[in-house]
Amino acid sequence: MILGLDIGRHTIKLVSVEKTKEGFKILDAASRLVPDANRAYDPEKIDKPMWIMAIKELMRLQGINPKRVKNIVTGIGGVHASVKQITTLDMPTEELHSSMTLEARKHIPMDGTDAVIDFEIFGPNAREVDKIDVGLVACTKGILNHHLDLLKECGFKPGIVDVEPIAMTNTFSHAKDMPEDGLVVLLDIGAVSSGLVVWGHQQQYFTRDIQIGGHDFVKAVMDKKDLSYIDAQDLLQKEGLSAILSQSTSDHENAIGLAERTVFDNLVEDIRRSLRFYAKTTGQSFFLKILLSGGVAETPGLVDYIQSKLNVDTAIINPLESLAGIEELEVSNPSQYAIALGLAIRGGLS
Ligand SMILES: Nc1ncnc2c1ncn2[C@@H]1O[C@H](COP(=O)(O)OP(=O)(O)OP(=O)(O)O)[C@@H](O)[C@H]1O
Ligand SMILES: [Mg+2]
Known part of the structure; x- marks a missing residue:
């Protein structure tokens, strides 16, 4: 069994798989809230004991039994890690290691501890003969420890630590x-932040952490509708974006034509900015699809909103649907399990 464990700031997700000749068979997928379900969620108040309690309870x-798990893969979130594709001069491995360590320090928030890096040489750069493309992953020792x-x-014996x-x-x-x-643009919308990835065959790999998540959506509904956190969260899950977006353009409040900028516009704007940056730095802008994952992806109306604002085909990904064994699970x-599954898959690749 390979256990993918996604330790979110709101929900712990686990996916366990077994490697088969054809690929992977899913054994289990389950989740557990970290905060108290009946109280207003405050990401600042989530601490280590709460995570430990939630993880232990989910395992139980x-x-x-954590002590018996031989293959566990966990992930470090995009805020704390840097994943970059870098083009550099071809050089011996040892030199490359120091050069990549220096490079990493530019991209991760340093916390007084050393940078921990891992890199993979993708191959020669397509345009410059003496250069190579390198995939660099980095975080700090403090974060990793x-x-x-x-x-x-x-109770786990730590295994592979990947990045989200x-x-x-x-x-x-x-x-x-x-x-x-x-x-393809992948967007995992979590409770606190959203991970964006731009990916394609033979294309520059790009990722960015957008500091907007479901918690910001709930706060916006709370303010606009003068509701408690829990009621706002319920309303958002039931009615979705229409809970705060005015339904018709002839709405009197907006008669002067100045539509109020919402939290959803902020999210769309951040996606737009990331894609613009990608297009500017790579010259590529053929975005085929935006695929949403994360617990918040299911918010009613979100897919259509993103699609209409960015004019790119948008859908929610069901990462589990094609897995053998899924018919036996409910x-x-x-879509909330996208990262947990990716972690489990990683465990089967090495
Ligand atoms: N059916 C649903 N519709 C809309 N939102 C939902 C639904 N179910 C859960 N959520 C929201 O999804 C969020 C949790 O999603 P997820 O598990 O992806 O976050 P996380 O990984 O814990 O957070 P982060 O990635 O920011 O650390 C919460 O904000 C929760 O309110
Ligand atoms: Mg998450």
Whole structure:
């Protein structure tokens, strides 16, 4: 069994799989809230003991003894890690290691501890003969140790530690056949932030963490409708974007034509900015599709809103649907498991 464990700031998700000749068979998918379900959620108040309690409880409910788990893969979130494709001069591995360490320091928020890096040489650069393309993943020792301590305190023997954007990519490339041309935009909308990945065959890999998540949606509904956190959250899950967006353009409040900028516009604007940046730096802008995952993807009206504002075909990805064994499980909100599945897949690749 390979256990993919996605330690979110709101919900812990697990996906366990078994490697088969044909690919992967899913054994289980389950989740557990980290905060108290009946109280207003405050990401600042989520601390290590709460994560440990939620993880232990989830394991207990799913009949998994952490001490017996041999293959666990976890992920470090996009805020704390850097994933970059870099073009550099071809050089011996040792020099490349120091050069990449220096490079990494530019991209991760340093916290007084050293940078921990991992890199993979993709191959020669298509345009410049003496250069190579390198995939660089980095975080700090402080972040990594904190993560490993958490796992140990839950009773696990830590295994592979991946990063969330790579897990998203692994899930996608496992679930879908990617056309030869064009780019796919993956967007995992979590409670606190959203991970964006631009990916395509032979294309520059790009990822960015957008600091908007479901928590911001709920706060916006709270303010606009003068509701408690829990009521606002319920309304948002039931009615979706229409809970705060005016339905008709002839709405009197907006008669002067100045539509109020909403949290949804902010999200769309951040996606737009990222895609513009990508197009500017790579010269590529053939965005085929935006695929949403994460717990918030199911918010009613969100897919249509993003699609209409950005004019790119948008859909929610169900990462579990093509897996063997899925017919025996009942999983609600499957898009929430995109990262957990990607982590489990990673465990089967090495
Ligand atoms: N059916 C649903 N419709 C809309 N939102 C939902 C639904 N179910 C859960 N959510 C929201 O999804 C969020 C949790 O999603 P997810 O598990 O992806 O977040 P997380 O990984 O814990 O957060 P982060 O990635 O920011 O650390 C919460 O904000 C929750 O309110
Ligand atoms: Mg998450």
